Amino acid sequence: MSRPDESAVPHGRTGDAGWSTVAPPRLPLGASDPAVAGPYQLEAVLGAGGMGRVYLGRTPAGSAVAVKLVHREYAGDAAFRKRFAQEVAAARRVQGLYTVPVVDADLRADEPWLATAYVPGPSLQHAVAESGPLPADAALALIARVAEALQSIHAADVIHRDLKPSNILLTADGPKVIDFGIARAADLTAVTATGVRTGTPAYMAPEYIRGHTVAEAGDIFALGGVAHFAATGGHAFGGGTDHGVVYRILEQEPDLGGSPEPVRAVAAACLAKDPERRPTPAEVIGMCRRAAGDGGGSGGGAGHPATVVDVPPPRTVPDAHDQAAPGPYALTRTAAPAAPSSPSAPGPGPRPETATGTFGPPALLLGGVAAVVLVIVLVAVLLPSSGSDKQQQSSSPYGSYEPTGGLAFPARAPGPAGIDFSPDGRTLVTGGDDGKIRFWDVASRKQSDAVTQKNTVSNYVPGVVSVEFSPDGKLLATGTGTGGTGLYDVAGRRWLNYLHMGGENVAFSPDGKLLAIGSRTGSVFLFDPAERGDDIVAYFDHEHDVTAIAFSPDGKTLASVGDDSESTSGRSDTTRLWDIAGRDPEPYGQGDPAKVLKQPWEATAVAFGGPDGRTLAVGYPDGEVWLWDVSTGRKKATLRDDYLTEVADLEFSPDGKTLATTAESGGGVLLWNVARGKPSARLVSGDEDGKGKGLIEEVTFSRDGKLIAGADRKDRAVWLWQNPL
Known part of the structure; x- marks a missing residue:
């Protein structure tokens, strides 16, 4: 198939964003590439990764989409297909300014695929390779917006697990985070059952390498590595063999030399080996905002204008460290969702099941990025249900009990x-x-x-x-x-x-x-x-x-x-x-x-x-x-x-x-x-x-x-x- 018309989909530009938005050239389809995936006509190859290849596709009406086809070695694994279906379903719940929505998928195809909105910009990996590191102000803006993307991802009960420069696309409107949660599907399948963890070693949190449960803090660790890369073009734990990188992640402190001071401070906090010591996404946004306000980084990287980019304000979620502990709240749930409650003034009773404000995460959801208000109240306490300890039964084919x-x-x-x-x-x-x-x-x-x-x-x-x-x-x-x-x-x-x-x-x-x-x-x-x-x-x-x-x-x-x-x-x-x-x-x-x-x-x-x-x-x-x-x-x-x-x-x-x-x-x-x-x-x-x-x-x-x-x-x-x- 011939190379697609370059004018059909805008590639972006280098401009006021503080980073390049010029997309890399697309490759024509090869003899082994399919021509269609579901209802989408495939026109070009956008890239390839460990789990599959990504194509530029067209809807029947001519709209551009990115279509990811899964490698056959994964597609033949029943456990992978089940996990993949679960992760795609979770990814579809993610909504946010700096994420790319999943629009369609066929998980039963011989080669499972999913389609997302098309982003005609380069990845952070490509932009830095072509134009050099970002100036400090642009790097801070990027970090803050990626942290905001993580808020949206975590609010949907999804962990990204493979955040890295190649999974961050750059546009004039800000970065777009892709492939959230999908990496988990490859874990513990026949393809990776020998103890190898999916993901990119340079951005893996220590707890993930050791096989422990990965929570939101694992994505924050990866964000620290992304921050250092954006500002320097290097890796916080060096290069070389994967084994060497993994050893340094587990046993040594990151080498953040060459990173501008405001970016270095953010990266160092995110790269703490103890997950409890890493900041939340909201705290990362606050750190970036304060650093940008201090004018701490106007030096330019090669090929980038030294412009000051506005950092988005932090979400209006109270910080656990700043909250006084009010009276106790019940941990039990009710059969019907409770009415939404203001995150700044929580009242007693069951947790709300719906989001408040304009930022997405349920304000009092335990374990989420906005859980801080209720969690600080419930520290180390075993609480009874409000009113009565009598167990509540609700309707279900065989009876459900709270x-x-x-x-x-x-x-x-x-x-x-x-x-x-x-x-x-x-x-x-x-x-x-x-x-x-x-x-x-x-x-x-x-x-x-x-x-x-x-x-x-x-x-x-x-x-x-x-x-x-x-x-x-x-x-x-x-x-x-x-x-x-x-x-x-x-x-x-x-x-x-x-x-x-x-x-x-x-x-x-x-x-x-x-x-x-x-x-x-x-x-x-x-x-x-x-x-x-x-x-x-x-x-x-x-x-x-x-x-x-x-x-x-x-x-x-x-x-x-x-x-x-x-x-x-x-x-x-x-x-x-x-x-x-x-x-x-x-x-x-x-x-x-x-x-x-x-x-x-x-x-x-x-x-x-x-x-x-x-x-x-x-x-x-x-x-x-x-x-x-x-x-x-x-x-x-x-x-x-x-x-x-x-x-x-x-x-x-x-x-x-x-x-x-x-x-x-x-x-x-x-x-x-x-x-x-x-x-x-x-x-x-x-x-x-x-x-x-x-x-x-x-x-x-x-x-x-x-x-x-x-x-x-x-x-x-x-x-x-x-x-x-």
């Missing part, structure tokens, strides 16, 4: 990761990506203690991703994945042991005499919690990527699940049952598993239970839960529901009659009648139209089965329900 209360985390603290009740039900413990283990007194509804996980490998404080009490409640095991495993004396308030074998999953045997650790490296270790040091009792080789482990109620069997796609034995995607009672006394002498349960893909969660204790529930990324009879190794039932997409967690009630499940895309907690194989109730934390605002990924029962707790990382809260069954 929480009776919740735990709110400190401002800027990450949400809970790992959750467990003590055996007596009086204490609830949570982990978190900040390395803090928080103990909550259920009766008084207050945080009773907090300790910091220590690292056995380096001085870095690792995030705690799993916690579990011993059966007698005297010990607490903490899993970090990268920083070892901790064993904590609850009554004595002291660490008893640090095991260098890091694992994301920890589990005590029912008699408390064994501690199992499952690792992403494919190892399952057994320890004697009464011993000190790293001596193991047994080692089982799952061969690749253990995602969950569980003991049988009688303690004779240990189940491990994960992704075995690169197994050296030829086994692919299996659940393995290990004979604990008959294990070899030589720790490294364990043979093959007692049983191997074959499955079509990797598993994400596992739990033993059922009325007879012989049922194994295994959750999968397509949203199905399979129930297995471990005595025969046969599948008994398949559980499916519209609210259950990719299974995040599952746990049986103490009597084994109920199975609780959560999904990574939200939808609350489903309670299943195991005998019937049907859901009997849904525990919600959001509005009644379906998915809710929060994202409950982990669930646990109190030992008497009367209470259920759900960890909500997005709202940075733990919700509590009375068991309705």
